[in-house]
Amino acid sequence: LKANNNAAIGVFDSxxxxxxxxxxxxxxxxxxxxxxxxxxxxxxxxxxxxxxxxKYSFESAAFxxxxxxxxxxxxxxxxxxxxxxxxxxxxxxxxxxxxxPGAKAAVRATKNKRIGVIGTDAxxxxxxxxxxxxxxxxxxxxxxxxxxxxxxxxxEGWIEGDVARLTAEKYLLPLKHTGIDTLVLGCTxxxxxxxxxxxTMGPDVALIDSAEETAKEIKEKLIIEDLRxxxxxxxHYREFFVTDSRDRFMAVGERFLGERIEHINxxxxxxxxxx
Amino acid sequence: LKANNNAAIGVFDSxxxxxxxxxxxxxxxxxxxxxxxxxxxxxxxxxxxxxxxxKYSFESAAFxxxxxxxxxxxxxxxxxxxxxxxxxxxxxxxxxxxxxPGAKAAVRATKNKRIGVIGTDAxxxxxxxxxxxxxxxxxxxxxxxxxxxxxxxxxEGWIEGDVARLTAEKYLLPLKHTGIDTLVLGCTxxxxxxxxxxxTMGPDVALIDSAEETAKEIKEKLIIEDLRxxxxxxxHYREFFVTDSRDRFMAVGERFLGERIEHINxxxxxxxxxx
Numbered sequence: 001l002k003a004n005n006n007a008a009i010g011v012f013d014s015x016x017x018x019x020x021x022x023x024x025x026x027x028x029x030x031x032x033x034x035x036x037x038x039x040x041x042x043x044x045x046x047x048x049x050x051x052x053x054x055k056y057s058f059e060s061a062a063f064x065x066x067x068x069x070x071x072x073x074x075x076x077x078x079x080x081x082x083x084x085x086x087x088x089x090x091x092x093x094x095x096x097x098x099x100x101p102g103a104k105a106a107v108r109a110t111k112n113k114r115i116g117v118i119g120t121d122a123x124x125x126x127x128x129x130x131x132x133x134x135x136x137x138x139x140x141x142x143x144x145x146x147x148x149x150x151x152x153x154x155x156e157g158w159i160e161g162d163v164a165r166l167t168a169e170k171y172l173l174p175l176k177h178t179g180i181d182t183l184v185l186g187c188t189x190x191x192x193x194x195x196x197x198x199x200t201m202g203p204d205v206a207l208i209d210s211a212e213e214t215a216k217e218i219k220e221k222l223i224i225e226d227l228r229x230x231x232x233x234x235x236h237y238r239e240f241f242v243t244d245s246r247d248r249f250m251a252v253g254e255r256f257l258g259e260r261i262e263h264i265n266x267x268x269x270x271x272x273x274x275x
Numbered sequence: 276l277k278a279n280n281n282a283a284i285g286v287f288d289s290x291x292x293x294x295x296x297x298x299x300x301x302x303x304x305x306x307x308x309x310x311x312x313x314x315x316x317x318x319x320x321x322x323x324x325x326x327x328x329x330k331y332s333f334e335s336a337a338f339x340x341x342x343x344x345x346x347x348x349x350x351x352x353x354x355x356x357x358x359x360x361x362x363x364x365x366x367x368x369x370x371x372x373x374x375x376p377g378a379k380a381a382v383r384a385t386k387n388k389r390i391g392v393i394g395t396d397a398x399x400x401x402x403x404x405x406x407x408x409x410x411x412x413x414x415x416x417x418x419x420x421x422x423x424x425x426x427x428x429x430x431e432g433w434i435e436g437d438v439a440r441l442t443a444e445k446y447l448l449p450l451k452h453t454g455i456d457t458l459v460l461g462c463t464x465x466x467x468x469x470x471x472x473x474x475t476m477g478p479d480v481a482l483i484d485s486a487e488e489t490a491k492e493i494k495e496k497l498i499i500e501d502l503r504x505x506x507x508x509x510x511h512y513r514e515f516f517v518t519d520s521r522d523r524f525m526a527v528g529e530r531f532l533g534e535r536i537e538h539i540n541x542x543x544x545x546x547x548x549x550x
Contacts (some may be wrong), residue, residue, distance in 0.1 A: 041327050042317055049520035052316050149438075152427040155322075163424075163445060166438050245324035 010064030015043030018075030046120025102210030119186030285339030290318030292463030293350030321395025377485030394461030
């Protein structure tokens with residue numbers, strides 16, 4: 001059974017980071033309806049065990065599926081790394097993560113086949129980027145390192161200045177010295193640090209923004225599956241749900257989305273659990 | 276009904292931070308049995324709404340109460356700030372938080388009645404320290420500021436070096452210039468940053484470690500309520516429970532506790548919810 005073309009694209013993340021992906025969806029697919037869910041009561045996923053990440057991801061996916069979406073986007077590197085395959089098995093919908101698009105773009109961009117990846121502890125420990133990249137190019141060498149302080153820096157709004165610069169140098173200079181020519185920003189928060197990351201890595205390292213690449217992939221998939229919004233599609237909407245306080249999401253979220261968030265709903269995932 | 280003197284002291288925190296309180300309990304009350312619960316599946320509480328913090332705190336308290344403890348210690352500034360009174364109402368046990376002991380020590384220490392407090396967003400927003408301090412001394416002036424990056428810095432192990440120093444200066448120099456003579460470390464992670472905080476504030480500002488003060492208060496309360504371990508008390512134990520992965524808790528927790536954690540159990544709070 002094909003989904004309704006006018007149904008929404010469902011996007012979930014552990015918190016606000018996925019808004020960088022939503023931002024790119026807005027830019028590339030301005031007429032699509034969207035429903036965004038941020039699991040702010042349990043953010044961050046990046047420090048949790050695989051079992052817990054999968055449990056939380058299932059609950060988020062089930063919530064969005066119950067809204068009749070036509071496509072599910074896991075706009076969270078940690079959840080994509082750990083739970084994508086199992087969510088694909090469980091939900092009868094096109095499901096996209098953020099790892100594959102970033103991996104593809106990295107393989108296209110590299111010349112010396114030395115690719116760096118940065119992300120949360122859980123994303124890096126999962127090994128999902130090296131696996132995805134090597135599946136596309138068996139000769140590629142991947143150096144992946146966790147940068148746990150980048151997320152709190154972004155959330156605090158310290159995206160430039162001495163603390164951000166020194167933190168970036170401490171994490172990234174050893175990576176730079178490995179001779180990579182391409183770096184995947186493997187966390188949805190990191191596009192906000194692109195300036196300082198770019199300065200630290202220098203002009204010879206291509207930065208891959210997985211949010212941008214994921215939006216491109218979503219567009220492609222909508223076309224292939226004939227799921228694009230029809231021209232006469234009515235009642236355009238962009239809905240937001242969080243599992244905890246609206247205030248913080250609104251205040252910090254606008255920096256990520258690049259526009260105002262007018263209205264935020266509260267989602268109670270415990271009622272939607274798919275057991 | 277008086278509790279069994281040989282029952283354990285139950286201690287809970289959103290994660291590993293409360294281990295600094297447990298460490299002081301071990302030092303001051305080495306013969307007491309203890310059960311520690313870290314809600315690592317949902318850490319950190321400091322960025323969540325009051326409703327969510329209370330819900331999670333009730334679940335943690337109910338879990339420990341079900342173990343037959345003789346006293347409950349909320350070793351988390353955020354949960355103490357927001358949920359202490361309601362937990363006291365709900366659970367028929369002596370219950371202690373970490374705010375009151377820190378506030379008392381600050382009032383004792385200050386000479387110019389200008390007291391600074393640092394903590395997480397949620398602790399500072401709750402206003403619990405200014406309220407507790409002014410209840411003890413109506414003339415005290417309290418300047419409270421959130422330092423959200425301190426927790427991730429400690430968890431990353433960056434407790435000295437340039438990043439820690441610059442972060443401390445950015446948060447604390449404006450506070451120093453207000454002329455406070457006493458600073459309450461209003462977060463259980465902060466004792467690990469005492470070195471850099473002390474250097475930044477200088478020798479004329481007294482640092483109040485709420486973990487130390489809380490242990491003293493626990494000892495006092497055990498004596499008053501005649502709840503100390505009896506001399507013939509047998510089967511000494513120190514139990515640890517977490518709601519998520521043991522590995523991270525073990526690796527990071529030892530830095531907080533100052534000794535090895537031999538065995539960690541997994542607690543499923545969803546089964547213990549007090550509805």
